Amino acid sequence: AQSVTQPDIHITVSEGASLELRCNYSYGATPYLFWYVQSPGQGLQLLLKYFSGDTLVQGIKGFEAEFKRSQSSFNLRKPSVHWSDAAEYFCAVGARRNRDDKIIFGKGTRLHILP
Amino acid sequence: DTEVTQTPKHLVMGMTNKKSLKCEQHMGHRAMYWYKQKAKKPPELMFVYSYEKLSINESVPSRFSPECPNSSLLNLHLHALQPEDSALYLCASSQRPLAGSSYEQYFGPGTRLTVT
Numbered sequence: 001a002q003s004v005t006q007p008d009i010h011i012t013v014s015e016g017a018s019l020e021l022r023c024n025y026s027y028g029a030t031p032y033l034f035w036y037v038q039s040p041g042q043g044l045q046l047l048l049k050y051f052s053g054d055t056l057v058q059g060i061k062g063f064e065a066e067f068k069r070s071q072s073s074f075n076l077r078k079p080s081v082h083w084s085d086a087a088e089y090f091c092a093v094g095a096r097r098n099r100d101d102k103i104i105f106g107k108g109t110r111l112h113i114l115p
Numbered sequence: 116d117t118e119v120t121q122t123p124k125h126l127v128m129g130m131t132n133k134k135s136l137k138c139e140q141h142m143g144h145r146a147m148y149w150y151k152q153k154a155k156k157p158p159e160l161m162f163v164y165s166y167e168k169l170s171i172n173e174s175v176p177s178r179f180s181p182e183c184p185n186s187s188l189l190n191l192h193l194h195a196l197q198p199e200d201s202a203l204y205l206c207a208s209s210q211r212p213l214a215g216s217s218y219e220q221y222f223g224p225g226t227r228l229t230v231t
Contacts, residue, residue, distance in 0.1 A: 032218065034219060036222075041203070041225075041227065042224055042225070043119075043121075043205055043222040043223050043224040043225050044158070044205070044207075044222040045222070046219055046220075046221065049219050090157055090158075094218060094219075102160060102163070102171070103160075103220055105157035105158060106157065107156070107157055108155075108156075108157055110155075
């Protein structure tokens with residue numbers, strides 16, 4: 001069965017520092033992978049996605065992620081975080097049930113930014 | 116336009132009330148979703164509509180009744196809810212995928228529901 005693991009429940013970094021959020025997935029075929037961000041009380045915003053091709057994908061707000069099939073990982077990175085990046089980050093894998101689509105979310109990583 | 120709108124933003128209802136949540140998208144997407152999200156948890160899928168037909172019901176109690184009147188609109192009718200149903204209810208939509216295409220979901224801002 002498909003699953004997503006985000007090992008870090010909370011991450012704290014200083015403003016201006018680099019960031020890496022970890023994500024591991026379990027899926028029998030080539031996965032569709034996503035990173036979403038959620039600010040408190042808000043909906044989810046898609047940061048980036050991977051379906052095929054170049055394993056380093058660029059997203060919005062200066063984020064990037066690298067797909068590593070050998071490690072079943074899809075880690076999110078940003079070279080320099082801003083205070084506005086404080087939010088909940090969800091890694092997700094696309095799965096198909098019957099002929100319809102589901103997204104399976106990880107439990108999320110809460111990012112805290114120190115001034 | 117990649118916007119999914121949801122109304123109302125906040126809803127407080129008693130356990131005997133009947134209310135409805137509304138979701139709308141004008142991106143031509145043919146798949147629409149309802150999720151429930153409790154605090155500090157990921158969204159949990161409730162229902163999937165594909166081409167206006169209910170295709171997935173994740174064993175949701177019957178006090179939640181979805182409806183898809185047309186390809187742009189999705190409703191969630193609520194009746195006799197329990198306090199534990201208090202949560203953020205998120206709507207999302209995606210293109211009905213063809214083989215080999217992507218199917219990212221676009222989310223609305225949610226309705227914060229409180230059941231008293």
